[in-house]
Amino acid sequence: MPDAPLDLSIRPLSGPEELNLFLELPYVLDHELADDLATGRRRPEWMWVALRGDRVVARIAWWSRDGEAPLLLDFFDLDDTLPLAEREEAGLRLVETATAAVVPAGAPRPEYGRYVPADWREDPAVREAVEARVRVMERTGARLLVERLRLEWRAGTPVPADSGRLRFRPADGREDLLALMTPVMEGTLDAHGQQDLASGLSPREAAEKHYDEELAGYSTPREWWRVAELPDGEPVGFVVPARNSYNPIVAYIGVLPAHRGHGYIDDILAEGTRVLAVQEDVARIRASTDLGNVPMAKAFARLGYINFERSFDMVWDD
Known part of the structure; x- marks a missing residue:
C-alpha cells in the first residue's frame, strides 16, 4: 500500500x-x-x-x-x-x-x-x-460462492425434434411447480440451492424462496413453463423458459432424483429451447450453470449452447 x-x-x-x-x-x-x-x-x-x-x-x-x-x-x-x-x-x-x-x-x-x-x-x-x-x-468480508458458465443458444443452431420419450404440458400454477422443485432441491449441485439448505431451510422452503425471489418475477407467459412426464403421466422434471429484462432465458430446469441417469435432461432442455427458439422465434437464448455442475454443462453443450462468458457470485455471511 x-x-x-x-x-x-x-x-x-x-x-x-x-x-x-x-x-x-x-x-x-x-x-x-x-x-x-x-x-x-x-x-x-x-x-x-x-x-x-x-x-x-x-x-x-x-x-x-x-x-x-x-x-x-x-x-x-x-x-x-x-x-x-x-x-x-x-x-x-x-x-x-x-x-x-x-x-x-x-x-x-x-x-x-x-x-x-x-x-x-x-x-x-x-x-x-x-x-x-x-x-x-x-x-x-465477502467470499466466493460459485463460478458459473454463461451459455448461449444462437439462431441457426439446430434444435432437435421431440424424441417422443416424454410428453410435455404447461405447469399448472405455483403449487404444481413447487411440488417438482422440492425434490430437485434435495442433493442439488447448484451452489445457491446448497447455500439455502446449509442455512437451515428445508428443501420445500428453499424451493419457495427460489420461486418467489426469481421465477415469480418474470412477466412472460406461464404457459411457456413445461412439466415433463412419462407416457403414463408420472412427472420426470420441468423447464422454465422465460424472458428477463434483457434476454430470453432458460431460467430453471430440473430432473426428479428418481429419474436421473436416463438422459431425460436432454429431452427437457430441448423442449425449453423449442418454446423460445421455434414457438417464439427468438434470436438467442441465455442460460447459466455452476462450473461444478458438469452433467448440466454437458447437456447444454450437446444441444449447441456455447460458453461465451463466465461469472463470479460472491456473498457476505454476516
Missing part, C-alpha cells in the same frame, strides 16, 4: 445526466445502464464513483428489478492502469463508503455478481484485473 492514503473524492452520481462520468471505466453491461435508469432498475444514488481529481479510478453500482431496494451488486470496476496497490485501495474505500450509504443498516448485503471472459485465467492482464476485484471484495 502507498505510505499516504490516496486523495480521493467518493460520491454518488448527482443524476442520470452524469452517466457519461460513470462510463469512463468499461464493463460488458455498460450498454444496459441508460435503459436501467429510465425504467427504474437503477437509481443515480446507487451508482458511485471514486475520483482522483477529475479522473474516475473506481466505480460501483447496484441493480433492482423494481427500484425499491438494491438486490444485486453488479458493477465494480477499477482503473487497471493504476499500480495494483493504488487501485485496490481506491476500490476498497469506494466499496466501504458506498455500501454504508446504499445498503440499509442491519440489512444483508446484496450478492456481488461479476461477468468475466470464458478464458479469463489464460490472459495474465485479464486474470490480474479479475483477481484484484475479488481481493477487494474479500477484504470487505
Whole structure:
C-alpha cells in the first residue's frame, strides 16, 4: 500500500445526466445502464464513483428489478492502469463508503455478481484485473460462492425434434411447480440451492424462496413453463423458459432424483429451447450453470449452447 492514503473524492452520481462520468471505466453491461435508469432498475444514488481529481479510478453500482431496494451488486470496476496497490485501495474505500450509504443498516448485503471472459485465467492482464476485484471484495468480508458458465443458444443452431420419450404440458400454477422443485432441491449441485439448505431451510422452503425471489418475477407467459412426464403421466422434471429484462432465458430446469441417469435432461432442455427458439422465434437464448455442475454443462453443450462468458457470485455471511 502507498505510505499516504490516496486523495480521493467518493460520491454518488448527482443524476442520470452524469452517466457519461460513470462510463469512463468499461464493463460488458455498460450498454444496459441508460435503459436501467429510465425504467427504474437503477437509481443515480446507487451508482458511485471514486475520483482522483477529475479522473474516475473506481466505480460501483447496484441493480433492482423494481427500484425499491438494491438486490444485486453488479458493477465494480477499477482503473487497471493504476499500480495494483493504488487501485485496490481506491476500490476498497469506494466499496466501504458506498455500501454504508446504499445498503440499509442491519440489512444483508446484496450478492456481488461479476461477468468475466470464458478464458479469463489464460490472459495474465485479464486474470490480474479479475483477481484484484475479488481481493477487494474479500477484504470487505465477502467470499466466493460459485463460478458459473454463461451459455448461449444462437439462431441457426439446430434444435432437435421431440424424441417422443416424454410428453410435455404447461405447469399448472405455483403449487404444481413447487411440488417438482422440492425434490430437485434435495442433493442439488447448484451452489445457491446448497447455500439455502446449509442455512437451515428445508428443501420445500428453499424451493419457495427460489420461486418467489426469481421465477415469480418474470412477466412472460406461464404457459411457456413445461412439466415433463412419462407416457403414463408420472412427472420426470420441468423447464422454465422465460424472458428477463434483457434476454430470453432458460431460467430453471430440473430432473426428479428418481429419474436421473436416463438422459431425460436432454429431452427437457430441448423442449425449453423449442418454446423460445421455434414457438417464439427468438434470436438467442441465455442460460447459466455452476462450473461444478458438469452433467448440466454437458447437456447444454450437446444441444449447441456455447460458453461465451463466465461469472463470479460472491456473498457476505454476516
